[in-house]
Amino acid sequence: MSWDSLLQTAxxxxxxxxxxRLAVPVLLAVLGEIITERAGVQNLGLEGIMALGxxxxxxxxxxxxxxxxxxxxxxxxxxxxxxxxxxxAVTLKVNQVIAxxxxxxxxxxxxNFFYRQIFGVSQRPPRIAGLPEVPIPFLADIPYxxxxxxxxxxAVYFTVLLxxxxxxxxxxxxxxxxxxxxxxHPSAADTSGVDVAGIRYACTILGAAFAGxxxxxxxxxxMKLFTENMVAGRxxxxxxxxxxSRWHPGLALAGAVLFGLADxxxxxxxxxxxxxxxxxxLLMLPYILTIVVLLAGGRRGxxxxxxxxxxxxx
Amino acid sequence: MTALVEMRGITKRFxxxxxxxxxxxxxxxxxxxALLGENGAGKTTLMNILYGLYQPDEGVIxxxxxxxxxxxxxxxxxxxxxxxxxxxxxxxxFSVAENIVLGLPSRREPFLESxxxxxxxxxxxxxxxxxxxxPSCPVWQLSVGEQQRVEIxxxxxxxxxxxxxxxxxxxxxxxxxxxLFDTLLALVQSGKSVIFISHKLDEVxxxxxxxxVLRDGRVVGTARTQDISKQExxxxxxxxxMRPIEKPPxxxxxxxxxxxxIWAHDDRGLPALRSVSxxxxxxxxxxxxGVDGNGQAELEEVLTGLRRPSRGRYLLAGQxxxxxxxxxxxxxxxxxxxxxxxxxxxxxxxxxxxxxxxxMEGQPPFTRLGMLRxxxxxxxxxxxxxxxxxxxxxxxxFAGTLSGGNAQKLILAREISxxxxxxxxxxxxRGLDIGATEYVRRKLLEQRQRGCAVLLISTELEExxxxxxxxxxxxxxxxxxxxxxxxxDIEQLGLMMAGAVKEVCELPPRMPAGPEGNPIEGRRP
Numbered sequence: 001m002s003w004d005s006l007l008q009t010a011x012x013x014x015x016x017x018x019x020x021r022l023a024v025p026v027l028l029a030v031l032g033e034i035i036t037e038r039a040g041v042q043n044l045g046l047e048g049i050m051a052l053g054x055x056x057x058x059x060x061x062x063x064x065x066x067x068x069x070x071x072x073x074x075x076x077x078x079x080x081x082x083x084x085x086x087x088x089a090v091t092l093k094v095n096q097v098i099a100x101x102x103x104x105x106x107x108x109x110x111x112n113f114f115y116r117q118i119f120g121v122s123q124r125p126p127r128i129a130g131l132p133e134v135p136i137p138f139l140a141d142i143p144y145x146x147x148x149x150x151x152x153x154x155a156v157y158f159t160v161l162l163x164x165x166x167x168x169x170x171x172x173x174x175x176x177x178x179x180x181x182x183x184x185h186p187s188a189a190d191t192s193g194v195d196v197a198g199i200r201y202a203c204t205i206l207g208a209a210f211a212g213x214x215x216x217x218x219x220x221x222x223m224k225l226f227t228e229n230m231v232a233g234r235x236x237x238x239x240x241x242x243x244x245s246r247w248h249p250g251l252a253l254a255g256a257v258l259f260g261l262a263d264x265x266x267x268x269x270x271x272x273x274x275x276x277x278x279x280x281x282l283l284m285l286p287y288i289l290t291i292v293v294l295l296a297g298g299r300r301g302x303x304x305x306x307x308x309x310x311x312x313x314x
Numbered sequence: 315m316t317a318l319v320e321m322r323g324i325t326k327r328f329x330x331x332x333x334x335x336x337x338x339x340x341x342x343x344x345x346x347x348a349l350l351g352e353n354g355a356g357k358t359t360l361m362n363i364l365y366g367l368y369q370p371d372e373g374v375i376x377x378x379x380x381x382x383x384x385x386x387x388x389x390x391x392x393x394x395x396x397x398x399x400x401x402x403x404x405x406x407x408f409s410v411a412e413n414i415v416l417g418l419p420s421r422r423e424p425f426l427e428s429x430x431x432x433x434x435x436x437x438x439x440x441x442x443x444x445x446x447x448x449p450s451c452p453v454w455q456l457s458v459g460e461q462q463r464v465e466i467x468x469x470x471x472x473x474x475x476x477x478x479x480x481x482x483x484x485x486x487x488x489x490x491x492x493x494l495f496d497t498l499l500a501l502v503q504s505g506k507s508v509i510f511i512s513h514k515l516d517e518v519x520x521x522x523x524x525x526x527v528l529r530d531g532r533v534v535g536t537a538r539t540q541d542i543s544k545q546e547x548x549x550x551x552x553x554x555x556m557r558p559i560e561k562p563p564x565x566x567x568x569x570x571x572x573x574x575x576i577w578a579h580d581d582r583g584l585p586a587l588r589s590v591s592x593x594x595x596x597x598x599x600x601x602x603x604g605v606d607g608n609g610q611a612e613l614e615e616v617l618t619g620l621r622r623p624s625r626g627r628y629l630l631a632g633q634x635x636x637x638x639x640x641x642x643x644x645x646x647x648x649x650x651x652x653x654x655x656x657x658x659x660x661x662x663x664x665x666x667x668x669x670x671x672x673x674m675e676g677q678p679p680f681t682r683l684g685m686l687r688x689x690x691x692x693x694x695x696x697x698x699x700x701x702x703x704x705x706x707x708x709x710x711x712f713a714g715t716l717s718g719g720n721a722q723k724l725i726l727a728r729e730i731s732x733x734x735x736x737x738x739x740x741x742x743x744r745g746l747d748i749g750a751t752e753y754v755r756r757k758l759l760e761q762r763q764r765g766c767a768v769l770l771i772s773t774e775l776e777e778x779x780x781x782x783x784x785x786x787x788x789x790x791x792x793x794x795x796x797x798x799x800x801x802x803d804i805e806q807l808g809l810m811m812a813g814a815v816k817e818v819c820e821l822p823p824r825m826p827a828g829p830e831g832n833p834i835e836g837r838r839p
Contacts, residue, residue: 173424174415181405181416188403191367192417192468193388305407313367 009144015264016148021222023260024159025050025214029238030245030252031159031166032078032210038170038247039203040183040306041089044100045081047235048107049208050215052077055111057216058128058226059118067131070220071155071213078212081107082205090200093310104235112228119226130224131155155217160253162210167249179203183304186311196311211235237290244293246302255293262286316379318343318507319364319395319476324373326359333359334370335531341476346498346508348522348539350515350551352747356531357511358400361478364509365397366390388417396469397478402461406454410447411436414468439471443500458606459490466497477501478509483517485773487605488808495521513551515544527551552748559755562763564783566595569629570736570767571617576626578612586612587623588791594736594767599758601782601799602771605811609791610771611653614740617769618650619643620658631735644673649734651725653741653771659725662714666706669713670695670728698727703753719750726757730766737761740771755781775807789813 029046036043043049056077061070081103088099119126131153139150170176181189182199190196218234219226237259245251266285274282319341326334334356341347349357362368364375366384375382377393384390390397404413411432420427433449440446445463453461462482469477479498483491498508498521512518518525519539527534527550534550571594580586586609594600604610615621616628619640628636630646638646652658660669671680671691679690695709704723706716713721722742729737739758743751758781762768772778778785779799787795787810795810809815 168425172426174418174420174426175424177408177412177416177426181408184407185403185405188405188413189416191365191387191397191399191403192413193386193391194417195386195388 011268013144013147015268016261017151018267019261019264020148020257021152021156021260022263023256024156025218025222026234026238026241026259027159027252027256028162028214028217029211029235030241030256031162031249032207032214033238033242034207034245034247034249034252035166035170035179035203035210036207037242037307038183038304039179039200040186040304040309040311041085041200041204041207042096042100042308043082043085043089043103043204043207044097044239045085045103045107045208045235046211046238047231047233048104048111049078049081049211050107050218050231050235051111051229052081052107053212053215054219054230055115055215055226056212058219059114061128061220062126065129067129067220068154070128071216074212074214074216074220075209076212078208078210078215079205081212082208083201085208086201086204089204089310090197093312096308096310108229108231111226115226115228125225125227127225128220131221153221155221159217163249163253170249180304182311183306186306187313190311190313200311211238214238233287237286240290240294243303244296247304258293259286259289262289317341317376318378320376320379321360321364322374322376324360324363324370324375326356326363326368326370332531334363336373337528337531337533339526339533340536341507341509342524343507344502344505345523346502346510346521348518348525349509349511349528350513350518350525350547351528352513352551354747355528355551357528358480359531360528361397361480361509361511364390365395365478391472391474394473394475395478396472396474396476398462398465398469398480398482400480400482400484402465404453404461404464407452409450409452410456410464410467411449413453413464414449414471418472436467436471440467443467443470443497443504445470445497458485459487459493462486462494463497470501474506476507476509478511480511481513482510483512483514485606487812488775488804489812489814491517515547515551518547519544529553559752559759559780561759561781564598564762566598566783567765568596569593570596570631571769572627572629573617574627574629576616576623576628578616578621578623580612586791587616590626590788590791590793592786592793592796594769596735596767597762597765598783599762599768599770599781601778601785602769602788603775603778603785603807603811604773604788606773608788610740610773610788612791613788614653614738614771617738618648618652641673647732647735649729649732649737651722651729651737651739651742653744655721655725660713660721662712664713665710666699666704666713666716666724667691667695667709669724670698670709672728674732698724698731702727719746719753722746722750722754726754730757730761733764734761734766736767736769738769738771741773742770743772743774743777775804787811 029050033043033046053074057070057074060073061067085099085103088094089096133151134154136150140146170179178189178194178199181194182196186196215231218230223230241252241255241259244255262285266282269282270279317340321337321339324334324337337360339360351357359368363370366386366389375384382393411429414436415432436449445467447460447463447467453464456464482494486494501508510522522539524536525539525547526536527547529551573590573592576587576590577585578587590613592600602610602613612621616623619638619642623636627634630643630648633646635643635646656662667688668691671694674680675686680687692709698704699706702723704720704727706720716724742754742758746754758768758770770778770781782799785797785799785802786793787807789811790813797807806815
């Protein structure tokens with residue numbers, strides 16, 4: 001393989017297309033975590049929530065034969081772990097870092113456990129049909145751009161829509177104003193008649209639902225199977241991207257696509273047998289990018305002021 | 315006619331404290347009702363119960379004659395009760411308008427209303443009561459007085475008919491206080507009622523129609539302000555006659571602390587001290603007066619080695635210590651009572667014994683061959699507990715369990731037991747009750763008598779006037795004037811603190827007192 005082949009149009013188009021697709025699970029987790037953190041709760045359990053979402057999505061899709069039901073199952077699994085995180089963070093007021101990490105272990109462990117119980121361990125893991133590609137009429141026929149933007153499965157379109165919805169929710173609604181107040185200054189919100197605990201529960205559950213959906217997209221729409229450790233650090237990368245995005249859905253989209261491109265490039269280099277660099281280094285690409293992005297994104301200046309701090313009256 | 319608000323038999327317990335003990339409180343429509351008491355008397359607790367932040371253990375509340383159940387501030391707002399807290403409850407990153415509408419339904423739910431509409435409605439309310447403020451300005455850019463106006467506006471915008479103000483003048487200059495009082499009178503004239511929490515007698519006398527005095531969680535009495543004297547109120551509040559602090563004449567000697575043209579930046583890199591020059595002599599107290607946030611914190615830090623000045627010279631007892639560390643200054647004989655005692659004064663998770671030797675831990679007799687000697691430490695601490703009347707279970711107790719007054723006494727004891735040459739005391743009585751306040755002030759005067767150079771930074775004007783031999787006024791990082799407390803004109807001092815008058819020459823001592831006699835007595839709140 002040579003450098004020339006990397007610059008061919010077909011290669012670039014397929015790279016960007018798959019970069020966008022690969023960005024989706026991470027983007028969902030980032031959007032969810034932005035909502036959660038805007039309310040002042042730091043949920044570090046994304047990695048585990050995505051794992052359980054991936055398993056639940058796969059299992060439901062395998063049983064029912066419907067990819068959409070699979071995605072809904074992922075949402076439900078996420079909400080369940082979100083409720084648990086809310087109980088830890090809001091009701092018990094425990095250290096959120098520790099609660100989050102325990103959620104990672106719980107999510108990964110239970111996903112693997114239930115998978116082995118139900119599907120066993122085999123050389124050829126069971127597969128599902130996944131989600132069909134839905135080209136958008138007319139737009140899909142635009143040269144180059146049509147293939148990149150308008151020939152995706154429904155999860156991709158829905159995720160882009162969610163970027164806008166989360167944006168409006170946080171900055172255009174009365175509920176969003178309450179969420180941001182709770183994350184910046186909970187006692188001010190409380191004295192203004194806002195239910196701090198209620199908002200934090202809602203945002204933690206909603207955020208985890210997004211992460212669960214992200215996990216389900218990974219298994220149902222992309223890999224079309226479930227393997228242990230298939231989330232492969234995406235939950236952690238999402239947390240880094242929340243900081244990079246400065247808690248804003250718009251920048252989250254940019255950050256996630258950047259990450260998706262790095263991931264897609266790494267896959268392609270491996271597949272093409274690009275030998276100039278050992279493939280282990282290529283595998284590192286998304287993670288190195290995350291570190292670079294964090295350095296560029298700067299300090300936590302834009303973080304909600306009450307992030308990770310339980311609210312106590314007086 | 316039924317009362318607007320009636321609280322009957324309110325009792326509230328916190329672990330180890332009976333904050334309110336069968337308190338009765340009645341607010342009539344159209345009055346300013348002062349709630350007077352020392353720190354810890356239970357005033358704020360009572361009002362937090364009325365505002366729904368706490369639930370009473372016993373007792374009932376009636377609003378307009380009907381029993382009211384107030385589970386949350388939301389319920390209180392529904393009943394027309396608004397509260398302005400001592401520590402403002404505003405989101406600093408939000409605009410004024412966002413803070414005002416926070417938690418309220420909009421006219422086009424679920425979306426926020428357009429800025430223009432909200433700003434217009436806020437402008438209507440602010441015009442009606444003369445509370446001018448720019449609705450689009452972020453709150454963090456506002457002065458303290460403006461933030462208070464936003465808080466009042468916020469309550470009125472929610473349709474409050476009862477306005478509770480918790481120690482509203484603590485952070486204001488005398489001029490801002492006047493303005494606040496004008497607003498309160500305008501509110502009452504338009505039919506609202508005000509509950510005014512305070513521990514300052516002058517204010518209560520000046521502004522309220524009736525006053526209820528609380529002491530140790532119980533009501534001592536309620537009276538019409540015009541029927542009662544200041545002395546009677548003071549006795550009700552403290553439970554004994556207040557003795558004015560006696561100050562023997564000063565015998566200042568040579569300069570101990572000398573600052574020459576000191577400049578320093580704050581944490582954000584902005585200039586915080588601008589060419590500060592001053593001297594503190596042995597045997598005198600120099601008071602730094604000023605509204606909070608005008609460079610006092612940076613001055614304290616520069617003096618104690620916690621912040622590097624960017625320019626200038628700092629001499630301690632003739633020795634150049636401009637770039638000395640906190641430890642070097644400590645060794646050179648500087649003692650420090652920090653404004654933020656929980657962060658800089660002591661370690662809450664360590665015992666009293668450990669706290670009592672902080673800074674001296676490397677010295678004999680507390681250490682030998684690099685090992686701490688706990689018996690010596692505990693002996694030292696026990697002596698301090700006894701000598702300074704610190705109410706604590708013993709040297710092994712954790713410092714975090716002490717009340718504010720006793721924690722401050724421990725810090726004071728540790729610092730002055732070293733017999734320092736100079737003492738920097740920042741807000742030494744902030745948050746303390748009258749007993750502890752009096753104690754701390756006496757100890758500062760004792761140090762002055764002993765020949766220590768004391769620099770007192772305080773935002774309590776009364777404290778500055780009572781203790782200082784000379785007063786330096788700080789405004790925006792500059793010393794804008796140096797005055798003699800014996801013959802100061804309080805209006806003049808207020809204008810200087812607000813930055814309206816600069817470059818006031820040093821008044822010659824022994825000028826005849828102003829027309830209002832004693833400056834503390836004659837001070838208008």
